Amino acid sequence: MTGTDQQAQVKNTVSLLDVSGVKTGYDDLQILWDLSINVQRGERVIVLGANGAGKTTLLKTLVGLLPVWEGAIHLNGEPVQTLRIDKRISRGISYLSEVGVVAGLTIEENLRIGGYHLASGAARSQMAVMYDSFPDLKVRRRETASSLSGGQRKMLAVAKALMSRPRLVIMDEPSAGLSPLFVTEVISMVNRFHDDGISFLIAEQNVKFLEIADRVYVLDAGRMIFTGTVEELHRNDALERAYFGVYG
Amino acid sequence: MRRNKLSNAIILVVLAVLFILAPLLYPNQSVPFQMMAFMTLAQGVNLLYGFTGYLPFGYVGFFGSGAYGVSILVLLLHWSVIPAVIGGGLFAVVVALLLSPLLRLSGAYFSIGSLAASEIVYYVVSNPNMQNITQGPYGVNLAGIYDPNTSYYAMLVILLIFTAVVMYVKNSTFGMSLLAIKEDPVSAAMAGINVVRRRVAIWLASAFAAGLVGAVYGWYVSVFYPSSVFDLTISIFAIVFTLFGGGGTVLGPIVGTIVLYGLYNTIGVSSPQYFQLIYGLLIVVLVMFLPQGLTSLLKRRGINVP
Numbered sequence: 001m002t003g004t005d006q007q008a009q010v011k012n013t014v015s016l017l018d019v020s021g022v023k024t025g026y027d028d029l030q031i032l033w034d035l036s037i038n039v040q041r042g043e044r045v046i047v048l049g050a051n052g053a054g055k056t057t058l059l060k061t062l063v064g065l066l067p068v069w070e071g072a073i074h075l076n077g078e079p080v081q082t083l084r085i086d087k088r089i090s091r092g093i094s095y096l097s098e099v100g101v102v103a104g105l106t107i108e109e110n111l112r113i114g115g116y117h118l119a120s121g122a123a124r125s126q127m128a129v130m131y132d133s134f135p136d137l138k139v140r141r142r143e144t145a146s147s148l149s150g151g152q153r154k155m156l157a158v159a160k161a162l163m164s165r166p167r168l169v170i171m172d173e174p175s176a177g178l179s180p181l182f183v184t185e186v187i188s189m190v191n192r193f194h195d196d197g198i199s200f201l202i203a204e205q206n207v208k209f210l211e212i213a214d215r216v217y218v219l220d221a222g223r224m225i226f227t228g229t230v231e232e233l234h235r236n237d238a239l240e241r242a243y244f245g246v247y248g
Numbered sequence: 249m250r251r252n253k254l255s256n257a258i259i260l261v262v263l264a265v266l267f268i269l270a271p272l273l274y275p276n277q278s279v280p281f282q283m284m285a286f287m288t289l290a291q292g293v294n295l296l297y298g299f300t301g302y303l304p305f306g307y308v309g310f311f312g313s314g315a316y317g318v319s320i321l322v323l324l325l326h327w328s329v330i331p332a333v334i335g336g337g338l339f340a341v342v343v344a345l346l347l348s349p350l351l352r353l354s355g356a357y358f359s360i361g362s363l364a365a366s367e368i369v370y371y372v373v374s375n376p377n378m379q380n381i382t383q384g385p386y387g388v389n390l391a392g393i394y395d396p397n398t399s400y401y402a403m404l405v406i407l408l409i410f411t412a413v414v415m416y417v418k419n420s421t422f423g424m425s426l427l428a429i430k431e432d433p434v435s436a437a438m439a440g441i442n443v444v445r446r447r448v449a450i451w452l453a454s455a456f457a458a459g460l461v462g463a464v465y466g467w468y469v470s471v472f473y474p475s476s477v478f479d480l481t482i483s484i485f486a487i488v489f490t491l492f493g494g495g496g497t498v499l500g501p502i503v504g505t506i507v508l509y510g511l512y513n514t515i516g517v518s519s520p521q522y523f524q525l526i527y528g529l530l531i532v533v534l535v536m537f538l539p540q541g542l543t544s545l546l547k548r549r550g551i552n553v554p
Contacts, residue, residue: 063438089440097438104431105424112421113428113439164440 014077016041016168016199017062022071024061031057032222034071039168039201044194044212047203048239049219055203056098058219059172062201063095064088075168090117094166098176100157103146107137110145110156114163123163130159133192151182158189168199175206187212207239255554256415259498260408267404277400281468283509284403285461289486290493290501291410292457295450297487298495299417299426302351302451305359305483309347309366310340310455312478314462316373319388320381329393333402333463340459343369344452351447366478374474387473390466399468406464410457414498415554417450426450427496485509492534494541498554503542 017039025031031054039045049055060066062073064085073081080088089095094114101110111130115123131138134155140148145156154174161169174190175183183206190200191212202209210216210230218226218238226238233239270280289311296302317339321332350361376384417423428436429443437443466472485508493504508527516523538544543553 065434065437084442085437086440086442089438095438097435099432099435102428102431102435105428109424109427112424113436113441116421116425117440160439 015039015074016043016076017201018072018074018077019062020072020074022058022061022073023069024057024066025069026057026066030069030222032061035219035222035224036071037201037217037224037227039199041167042194042197042199043214044190044200044202045215045217046209046213047201047217047219048205048207048210049203050205052221053219054222055219056172057222059095059170059201059203062170063093089164092167094161094164094169096157096161096169096171096174098172101145101148101153101160104144106142106144107148107156108141110160111137111141111163114160115165117164122165126163126165130163133189134159150177151179151185154178154182154186155189158186162193162198166198168201169193171200171202173204173206174202175204175209180208183208251552252419252554256412256419256498259415259502259554260411263411263502264404264408267407271400277396278468279513281396281400281403283505284407285465286485286489286509287502287505288403288407288410288461289458289482290489290505291407291414292454292461293486293490294414294495294497294501295410295417295457296454297490298414298497298500299423299430300447300450301430302354302362302447303359303487304362304454305480305487306362306364306366307454307458307486308478308480308483309362309369310344310458311462311465311482312366312373312474313340313343313369314459315466315472315477316382316388316462316474317459318463318466319383319390322390322393323388324381329395329398329467330402333460333467336463336466337456337460340455340462341452343459344455348448348451351444351451363480363483366480366483370474370478373478382474385474387471388466390470393467394470396468399464403461403464403468406457406460411498411502413453413457414501418496418498418554422446488531490541492531492541494543494553497541497543500541500543500553507542 015038019038020036022032022035023030035058047055047058057066061068064083068081072079075091075093080091102113105113111127112123115126118126136152137156137159145153148156174186178186187209194200213230216228216230216233217224220241225241226233226236267280267284271277274280293304293307296304314336317336318332321327321335327335347365350358350365353361372378373382374385378384379386425436425441425446428439428441429446433443462477489504489508490501492508493502494500511526512523546553
């Protein structure tokens with residue numbers, strides 16, 4: 001086996017995202033306590049938790065909006081916890097926040113911003129892929145994002161997040177403010193791009209996302225109280241504890 | 249895109265022809281010269297305000313730094329004029345680099361901070377203890393390099409360059425990233441845009457514009473004082489001209505300067521009391537009904553404004 005083969009094999013055995021013992025918070029207020037999660041290549045991992053559980057704080061820490069107090073974040077085996085946001089994004093992470101789009105820019109400009117790191121030819125071809133996947137956006141590409149409905153904005157946000165050809169898409173509550181119809185559409189979108197090899201880490205309150213989860217984490221008050229498959233979750237009381245504070 | 253390039257080329261050609269012919273048609277060369285100076289300053293403000301939302305009340309600090317930069321390079325270091333003018337612009341860039349922590353502020357705090365910073369630069373330059381370097385409060389005499397004709401065309405070149413820079417920024421991915429940062433810095437950062445680096449880059453470009461204008465102004469007038477090149481009115485004019493025409497466009501600062509500076513020269517000198525009245529009314533009407541500037545009238549009708 002050549003050195004290159006060995007390197008490739010090692011790369012395939014390490015997690016795409018590996019978070020270990022992360023502590024962080026805002027100023028002196030600690031929100032996350034020794035949090036560890038990982039995402040393998042091609043996985044769809046859902047982080048469930050009620051409001052205030054620390055889901056958004058976790059995602060912000062992963063992308064670099066919040067500093068890591070303690071612990072480590074590895075992307076593809078490489079430590080990234082001290083890297084700037086743009087460096088992390090250029091290494092294949094894409095983040096879809098609850099807002100997700102730049103309201104004052106047109107749909108096309110939002111997509112161009114999403115593919116900011118791509119060379120112009122690659123950006124053009126990726127935009128064509130996005131327009132194929134989201135035909136409504138193509139029709140209205142010259143309109144500002146502010147003119148879109150909540151559901152359409154979410155679609156644009158998903159398309160923008162996918163423009164950079166990421167390896168891992170991190171989504172913060174993609175169902176927030178959406179009708180059940182649009183939630184179903186977002187889920188089918190995740191499935192479609194998952195089939196293309198993209199991994200997803202999705203923080204959600206909406207348990208409908210369990211339909212597509214390969215693995216689930218349940219977060220409660222900044223601590224991980226469950227890790228496992230959906231079947232294992234159904235046999236566990238972690239959801240009741242996280243959502244209703246019920247301790248059996 | 250092709251239409252954009254054509255309209256941009258037309259704007260540059262019209263500006264060049266207008267200001268080449270102006271001294272032939274208008275007896276007082278200093279009027280078109282100052283109009284070019286304010287147009288370039290307005291484009292400099294436009295780079296910063298139109299694309300990032302930072303409103304620099306202390307913009308005159310860079311203008312004054314450029315004027316004093318050229319005087320130091322000519323009088324103390326005996327540089328020839330053109331390198332000294334470029335050096336004057338770079339003086340302003342160095343000042344902007346030192347003041348770049350101001351970009352951590354936003355809104356009114358940034359505006360007031362930049363104003364205070366320009367006052368600091370003014371008091372440093374005009375300090376009598378600085379007489380060996382800046383001549384302190386006693387003014388600078390650059391009579392040895394006085395050349396109103398060459399400096400007039402130098403100002404035209406700078407105007408065309410910075411108008412072209414605004415055209416580039418407006419139509420480039422770089423400019424789009426600035427607009428994204430202006431709208432939502434977090435979202436822009438999440439797209440992998442280095443927010444701090446881009447803000448600093450456009451801040452330095454804007455300072456360079458003002459520094460070069462100040463340097464050429466110093467060359468043109470050849471005698472000036474700290475109070476004349478650090479006059480707050482220069483900032484106010486550049487800002488008002490930009491806002492009046494419409495920030496974030498190529499045409500806005502040009503239209504704003506032509507209308508308001510034209511008005512200033514038509515009645516501002518002969519009947520200053522009426523000028524102030526009309527000027528004030530125009531600005532009030534603009535703020536109330538056209539906050540995006542005159543060019544937004546065209547945008548509302550679906551016309552693409554370069």
